[in-house]
Amino acid sequence: xxxxxxxxxxxxxxxxxxxxxxxxxxxxxxxxxxxxxxxxxxxxxxxxxxxxxxxxxxxxxxxxxxxxxxxxxxxxxxxxxxxxxxxxxxxxxxxxxxxxxxxxxxxxxxxxxxxxxxxxxxxxxxxxxxxxxxxxxxxxxxxxxxxxxxxxxxxxxxxxxxxxxxxxxxxxxxxxxxxxxxxxxxxxxxxxxxxxxxxxxxxxxxxxxxxxxxxxxxxxxxxxxxxxxxxxxxxxxxxxxxxxxxxxxxxxxxxxxxxxxxxxxxxxxxxxxxxxxxxxxxxxxxxxxxxxxxxxxxxxxxxxxxxxxxxxxxxxxxxxxxxxxxxxxxxxxxxxxxxxxxxxxxxxxxxxxxxxxxxxxxxxxxxxxxxxxxxxxxxxxxxxxxxxxxxxxxxxxxxxxxxxxxxxxxxxxxxxxxxxxxx
Amino acid sequence: xxxxxxxxxxxxxxxxxxxxxxxxxxxxxxxxxxxxxxxxxxxxxxxxxxxxxxxxxxxxxxxxxxxxxxxxxxxxxxxxxxxxxxxxxxxxxxxxxxxxxxxxxxxxxxxxxxxxxxxxxxxxxxxxxxxxxxxxxxxxxxxxxxxxxxxxxxxxxxxxxxxxxxxxxxxxxxxxxxxxxxxxxxxxxxxxxxxxxxxxxxxxxxxxxxxxxxxxxxxxxxxxxxxxxxxxxxxxxxxxxxxxxxxxxxxxxxxxxxxxxxxxxxxxxxxxxxxxxxxxxxxxxxxxxxxxxxxxxxxxxxxxxxxxxxxxxxxxxxxxxxxxxxxxxxxxxxxxxxxxxxxxxxxxxxxxxxxxxxxxxxxxxxxxxxxxxxxxxxxxxxxxxxxxxxxxxxxxxxxxxxxxxxxxxxxxxxxxxxxxxxx
Numbered sequence: 001x002x003x004x005x006x007x008x009x010x011x012x013x014x015x016x017x018x019x020x021x022x023x024x025x026x027x028x029x030x031x032x033x034x035x036x037x038x039x040x041x042x043x044x045x046x047x048x049x050x051x052x053x054x055x056x057x058x059x060x061x062x063x064x065x066x067x068x069x070x071x072x073x074x075x076x077x078x079x080x081x082x083x084x085x086x087x088x089x090x091x092x093x094x095x096x097x098x099x100x101x102x103x104x105x106x107x108x109x110x111x112x113x114x115x116x117x118x119x120x121x122x123x124x125x126x127x128x129x130x131x132x133x134x135x136x137x138x139x140x141x142x143x144x145x146x147x148x149x150x151x152x153x154x155x156x157x158x159x160x161x162x163x164x165x166x167x168x169x170x171x172x173x174x175x176x177x178x179x180x181x182x183x184x185x186x187x188x189x190x191x192x193x194x195x196x197x198x199x200x201x202x203x204x205x206x207x208x209x210x211x212x213x214x215x216x217x218x219x220x221x222x223x224x225x226x227x228x229x230x231x232x233x234x235x236x237x238x239x240x241x242x243x244x245x246x247x248x249x250x251x252x253x254x255x256x257x258x259x260x261x262x263x264x265x266x267x268x269x270x271x272x273x274x275x276x277x278x279x280x281x282x283x284x285x286x287x288x289x290x291x292x293x294x295x296x297x298x299x300x301x302x303x304x305x306x307x308x309x310x311x312x313x314x315x316x317x318x319x320x321x322x323x324x325x326x327x328x329x330x331x332x333x334x335x336x337x338x339x340x341x342x343x344x345x346x347x348x349x350x351x352x353x354x355x356x357x358x359x360x361x362x363x364x365x366x367x368x369x370x371x372x373x374x375x376x377x378x379x380x381x382x383x384x385x386x387x388x389x390x391x392x393x394x395x396x397x398x399x400x401x402x403x404x405x406x407x408x409x410x411x412x413x414x415x416x417x418x419x420x421x422x423x
Numbered sequence: 424x425x426x427x428x429x430x431x432x433x434x435x436x437x438x439x440x441x442x443x444x445x446x447x448x449x450x451x452x453x454x455x456x457x458x459x460x461x462x463x464x465x466x467x468x469x470x471x472x473x474x475x476x477x478x479x480x481x482x483x484x485x486x487x488x489x490x491x492x493x494x495x496x497x498x499x500x501x502x503x504x505x506x507x508x509x510x511x512x513x514x515x516x517x518x519x520x521x522x523x524x525x526x527x528x529x530x531x532x533x534x535x536x537x538x539x540x541x542x543x544x545x546x547x548x549x550x551x552x553x554x555x556x557x558x559x560x561x562x563x564x565x566x567x568x569x570x571x572x573x574x575x576x577x578x579x580x581x582x583x584x585x586x587x588x589x590x591x592x593x594x595x596x597x598x599x600x601x602x603x604x605x606x607x608x609x610x611x612x613x614x615x616x617x618x619x620x621x622x623x624x625x626x627x628x629x630x631x632x633x634x635x636x637x638x639x640x641x642x643x644x645x646x647x648x649x650x651x652x653x654x655x656x657x658x659x660x661x662x663x664x665x666x667x668x669x670x671x672x673x674x675x676x677x678x679x680x681x682x683x684x685x686x687x688x689x690x691x692x693x694x695x696x697x698x699x700x701x702x703x704x705x706x707x708x709x710x711x712x713x714x715x716x717x718x719x720x721x722x723x724x725x726x727x728x729x730x731x732x733x734x735x736x737x738x739x740x741x742x743x744x745x746x747x748x749x750x751x752x753x754x755x756x757x758x759x760x761x762x763x764x765x766x767x768x769x770x771x772x773x774x775x776x777x778x779x780x781x782x783x784x785x786x787x788x789x790x791x792x793x794x795x796x797x798x799x800x801x802x803x804x805x806x807x808x809x810x811x812x813x814x815x816x817x818x819x820x821x822x823x824x825x826x827x828x829x830x831x832x833x834x835x836x837x838x839x840x841x842x843x844x845x846x
Contacts, residue, residue: 149734335570335683361683
């Protein structure tokens with residue numbers, strides 16, 4: 001998309017600066033150095049936007065700019081030299097499945113936005129180090145930002161994984177967007193419980209073509225974990241803490257994205273990460289034993305609603321969910337597991353309609369205890385089942401349990417069984 | 424409710440143990456000591472339930488019990504002796520408003536559940552220490568478990584507070600259930616911005632009649648804060664950290680209940696608590712200056728829906744919210760502020776209907792940044808406004824902003840203005 005003849009274009013043509021260059025701008029007697037950013041299509045043309053070293057964008061009014069100097073021309077990502085080691089029969093074999101997300105994304109210098117463009121083969125080329133430790137096979141499942149991933153995508157991933165069971169892989173890595181990585185991890189934990197080799201979802205909070213990207217370290221540490229530890233289970237591997245030295249490996253049913261931008265955004269709820277990986281050294285942090293019997297149950301039924309309760313929540317919205325033939329409702333209640341008495345009538349109605357009703361808490365941390373307060377006891381009596389799981393895991397488990405049971409009674413039994421360390 | 428002639432009754436009559444007594448039970452050659460709990464009405468009569476010292480209930484099968492010994496008879500709460508100091512003109516005056524919640528609750532030894540029964544006058548009698556520091560006036564607004572509190576209750580509290588403005592109080596304490604205390608705090612922060620004296624919401628995670636109750640320390644520290652610091656603002660004061668020695672005073676628009684049961688359940692999101700109170704010593708922890716101009720705007724319009732997005736979210740549910748004439752929708756999106764592209768059509772529809780559309784994140788921590796990814800940019804173009812607030816505060820602010828503006832344009836302006844440190 002070439003620039004039109006806007007104010008900013010004229011200034012930039014004069015200075016010979018291009019999008020992506022590091023430039024120094026003099027504006028109002030102050031100097032700003034950073035990467036020249038593209039104009040965002042919905043904003044006006046009165047500013048020039050640069051990304052400062054600290055990651056923030058600053059817009060400088062064109063009419064107050066007195067000088068623009070190019071410090072460093074943009075380097076082209078496709079000019080990065082890499083060398084992939086030839087496969088070596090002595091090294092372990094790992095499968096890298098790509099599903100999109102930031103880890104497979106690049107910054108588009110036309111629009112300035114990040115979008116998924118790299119296949120898993122590109123990832124392998126861009127991070128040649130990962131081939132030092134293992135022979136990496138790659139396969140693209142789909143390329144999607146994870147906010148667009150649906151339950152049908154989860155199933156597609158699992159369908160591909162089960163075809164790889166007897167191919168002598170030491171483990172499977174799924175590169176995935178971080179926004180909903182924990183939902184996918186929960187589904188795979190239930191659908192592929194006891195899968196004989198580790199399945200590790202890996203994302204990044206900064207795209208691969210940026211110097212601060214966490215993609216390489218997350219991937220390399222995951223490969224070290226798979227080849228050295230040989231644990232089964234479904235995990236999420238991401239940065240741990242503020243430094244760039246430790247990677248945490250979280251149990252797939254207990255992990256949540258708790259920060260919008262930090263590289264260490266993922267946390268194990270109600271415990272520590274199962275494993276820590278520090279410069280190739282693996283520490284087991286949990287007494288859980290990963291020895292489930294393998295059982296693939298891929299079906300799911302997405303007729304599950306997650307309802308977050310809040311003061312002013314309109315009972316009509318719950319009534320509409322009942323009308324829409326949902327088969328399960330997971331409440332994200334307050335405190336120990338409550339919703340307002342304004343919903344009692346509708347909950348009774350849902351129970352009469354044989355809809356599974358589960359309770360989780362918007363507090364995120366701590367146990368559900370519905371025997372402590374009068375409210376909780378009444379809700380239990382109205383047919384609500386307390387679920388000691390994070391709301392996201394309870395939602396995913398309900399979809400999966402519905403898909404693999406014949407009736408609500410059987411589904412309820414599954415919900416109350418600790419299938420994959422979700423309790 | 425007298426016991427019928429059930430198994431457990433016979434055993435208990437023989438041992439002369441009553442509900443509430445501390446008893447020692449020999450069962451299967453093991454000894455258990457704890458408080459004899461009432462039988463929960465929906466369970467069977469095959470067990471005797473005692474509450475152990477660690478707070479957990481354990482049910483012991485009657486036919487395996489070999490001995491029951493009463494260690495300590497139940498003490499009666501109404502026999503607690505207290506002495507309230509006479510009012511003293513030299514001491515500051517504080518108003519204690521009671522709205523219910525655990526802080527105003529007692530354990531019902533008939534049903535075993537906790538429910539709100541104490542008025543603010545009872546609280547004053549049960550914690551005579553609070554009268555050492557100030558002359559406490561008390562008033563009951565209502566007695567409600569906070570999960571049952573509605574926006575209309577918030578307004579009732581504010582209506583009472585504004586009548587007290589010129590009565591020479593040093594501050595107002597609102598005893599409140601913890602489940603939705605942060606929602607009420609957010610409303611009061613907006614509705615009574617710049618109120619000349621501090622308004623502090625205080626709750627407790629354990630009821631007042633239990634030895635481990637946090638009610639007394641939370642209240643006493645709040646009174647110390649009000650009398651010593653003289654800051655304006657709306658705060659939530661609760662335990663800080665695991666020890667019983669520091670109370671945190673959180674800004675009302677930035678606080679969230681993040682644990683179901685810990686006494687330190689409340690946390691300031693994206694920062695530290697504004698004040699810490701340690702044995703009467705106050706530490707200011709923020710560089711914020713509490714000097715807003717007083718402006719009472721009590722109206723609110725509850726036609727705001729909070730929608731948490733998740734994979735499998737059904738666009739029909741959003742369409743129904745549009746159909747129900749909601750005036751604002753706050754999305755609790757994923758990551759930096761996204762929802763799946765499956766909703767784009769419906770979001771466009773909502774925007775055409777002139778519904779305010781705001782974006783927050785289910786990550787809870789970190790900033791909303793909708794310019795980074797293609798998804799975010801598209802959503803902005805579809806009419807979504809990024810809101811750097813916790814979802815609960817954004818919901819409450821939208822209700823309040825709608826109630827105090829003539830149209831959506833004016834409401835949007837209010838949403839983007841930092842009214843009470845919510846950004």
